[in-house]
Amino acid sequence: GNSPRYDYIIVGGGTSGLVVANRLSEDCNVTVAVIEAGDVELYNPNVTDTSRYGNALGTAIDWQYKSIPQKFAGGAPQGLSAGKALGGTSDINGMTYLRAETAQIDLWEQVGNDGWNWNSLMEYYKKSEHMQPPTAGQMLLGASYEPESHGTSGPLEVGWTKSMMGREVVGPLNETFTALGLPFNKEPNAGSMRGFNVFPKSVDRARNVREDSGRAYYWPISERPNLDLYLNTFAERMVWHPASNEPGAKPKASGVVVMTANGTCTTIYANREVILSAGSLRSPLILEQSGIGNPAILKKHGIDVVVDSPFVGENLQDQTTTDMSYTMSNSTNLTGLAGYAAYFNVEDVFGSDLSSFNASIARSIRNYAERTANASGTISVSATEKFFQMQYDLIFKNKIPISEIIIAPAAATKSLTVEYWGLLPFSRGSIHINSSNASAPATIDPNYFMLDYDIQQQLRTGRMARAVANTAPFSDLVVDEVTPGLSTVSANASDAEWAEWLKSTYRSNFHYIATAAMMSQELGGVVDSNLTVYGTGNVRVVDASVVPFQVCGHLTSTLYAIAEKAADMIKAKYA
Numbered sequence: 001g002n003s004p005r006y007d008y009i010i011v012g013g014g015t016s017g018l019v020v021a022n023r024l025s026e027d028c029n030v031t032v033a034v035i036e037a038g039d040v041e042l043y044n045p046n047v048t049d050t051s052r053y054g055n056a057l058g059t060a061i062d063w064q065y066k067s068i069p070q071k072f073a074g075g076a077p078q079g080l081s082a083g084k085a086l087g088g089t090s091d092i093n094g095m096t097y098l099r100a101e102t103a104q105i106d107l108w109e110q111v112g113n114d115g116w117n118w119n120s121l122m123e124y125y126k127k128s129e130h131m132q133p134p135t136a137g138q139m140l141l142g143a144s145y146e147p148e149s150h151g152t153s154g155p156l157e158v159g160w161t162k163s164m165m166g167r168e169v170v171g172p173l174n175e176t177f178t179a180l181g182l183p184f185n186k187e188p189n190a191g192s193m194r195g196f197n198v199f200p201k202s203v204d205r206a207r208n209v210r211e212d213s214g215r216a217y218y219w220p221i222s223e224r225p226n227l228d229l230y231l232n233t234f235a236e237r238m239v240w241h242p243a244s245n246e247p248g249a250k251p252k253a254s255g256v257v258v259m260t261a262n263g264t265c266t267t268i269y270a271n272r273e274v275i276l277s278a279g280s281l282r283s284p285l286i287l288e289q290s291g292i293g294n295p296a297i298l299k300k301h302g303i304d305v306v307v308d309s310p311f312v313g314e315n316l317q318d319q320t321t322t323d324m325s326y327t328m329s330n331s332t333n334l335t336g337l338a339g340y341a342a343y344f345n346v347e348d349v350f351g352s353d354l355s356s357f358n359a360s361i362a363r364s365i366r367n368y369a370e371r372t373a374n375a376s377g378t379i380s381v382s383a384t385e386k387f388f389q390m391q392y393d394l395i396f397k398n399k400i401p402i403s404e405i406i407i408a409p410a411a412a413t414k415s416l417t418v419e420y421w422g423l424l425p426f427s428r429g430s431i432h433i434n435s436s437n438a439s440a441p442a443t444i445d446p447n448y449f450m451l452d453y454d455i456q457q458q459l460r461t462g463r464m465a466r467a468v469a470n471t472a473p474f475s476d477l478v479v480d481e482v483t484p485g486l487s488t489v490s491a492n493a494s495d496a497e498w499a500e501w502l503k504s505t506y507r508s509n510f511h512y513i514a515t516a517a518m519m520s521q522e523l524g525g526v527v528d529s530n531l532t533v534y535g536t537g538n539v540r541v542v543d544a545s546v547v548p549f550q551v552c553g554h555l556t557s558t559l560y561a562i563a564e565k566a567a568d569m570i571k572a573k574y575a
């Protein structure tokens, strides 16, 4: 008939989806469609203006997902932001470009993913990147990098914003971190992140605009005749070819049912593959609406089971963020922008209490695994225990960073935000459909602070954050603590007092992952090492859903690399 038909359909024109669209459509013999629920935001200043981070949150280009009340964390639900635009969450994020630790990416291979390790991913970090080397003036303000760790001919502009904050901030800040035992790290993107850094961002320095995945991967190739973009189009579910009688044949998706901008429902057909890139809070839901998931959940909503895949939507992991704020002295010249991050390992954070903390977490692993498996109902104690043991080793043996503190002075208000989060929380939760109506809200439960390690880490880091503001010479620039303030959390507040305040004020760090995790099925995987959904013949997931456990960096750099690798794997299959 007249129904549109393509070789590949990509669901979600976001951070990862546009990488895949660009690379697959390089071959002019194949046709590609991108289905995106949002619109073009090329001239939305909340997207483009590099100084407006946060302004897009809560607007029409934020999906504004919401968790259920968090029973281990004070009871309140949490707002979960995600971008609804061509470019996805790369349109609304903080633009921070920081990758991961070597040891944690190397573990991907240990959980059933042949070929996924730091060295192989490094090739793709570089492939995606176009590093704009810092100018001499920017180097004076702390911008630094090592050329061998960066790409020079990829689509994504990475670098430092045009105007950077003055030396009167970065100098004292660096001296304060040195006084606290933390060295300057001149290349945090080479797999070893501990230290203080002035990080690069996804930014087009010459144009002085945010570099989102649209500007990097879509607009330069938007005229390709073999690439169609469906904007304001909501993908509801996949449809399937009739079951084949061939032995070993797996179900194959024939297309995607979408709701178009004018409210009509139609199907777009796929010859080869459907690639889900709708983000970790959406791709697992599209799988469930399409009959791939835990049969008990699908049956409850009257959805026929196409593939029994019990771990879809399980293993949800996020981090928790706390903001502290200070007033800064009037004499401080705060013009310009810069990103300052400090990465601390467990030794930095726990100091002389390290060995008792180590012993208490070692004793808790089994109990953590039992409680996590119990809360899930489908993931096993033994698999969870294996993950927790690996995470324990990363923290206490490899000593990779466990806490990140971001220092953000604001010119307009002469104020300072000190923001921090735990990089490797143990708590895990889930996301599942709550209706057979694809646009109905899901049940999202990250189980924030379910396991004691997470709050211990957060309150110790809170004390470190306060120490940063109170340690010379940076303390000379700081006047008062506004949040929490000493009347709320006193200078000698107990662990319990800190914990109570933290649970009343934390937010999601928006680094949701693992809801369709890439790992072996015994461990709870949903996709294999080619990112193909287990049990299907032609459905892949390429977005943050597949990341099996947290990375210490921020997610986009790693997602661009994953999507580049995914595109190569797809091309290789049909070559």
Ligand code: FAD
Pocket: 011, 012, 013, 014, 015, 016, 017, 035, 036, 037, 038, 057, 081, 082, 083, 084, 085, 086, 087, 088, 089, 090, 092, 093, 094, 095, 096, 097, 098, 233, 234, 235, 236, 277, 278, 279, 280, 282, 509, 510, 511, 512, 542, 543, 544, 545, 554, 555, 556, 557, 559
């Ligand atoms: P997305 O980029 O979210 O793409 C999913 C796309 O699918 C979206 O365009 C969406 O509209 C579309 N979609 C969803 N459902 C449907 C549907 N049913 N039909 C059609 N289309 C659909 N990371 C960093 O590296 N640095 C940072 O500074 C940083 N800061 C952050 C700040 C915030 C506020 C947030 C929310 C995140 C931040 N992150 C940051 C995290 C990072 O941006 C995200 O993890 C990443 O962009 C997610 O990419 P993705 O490809 O998984 O999904």
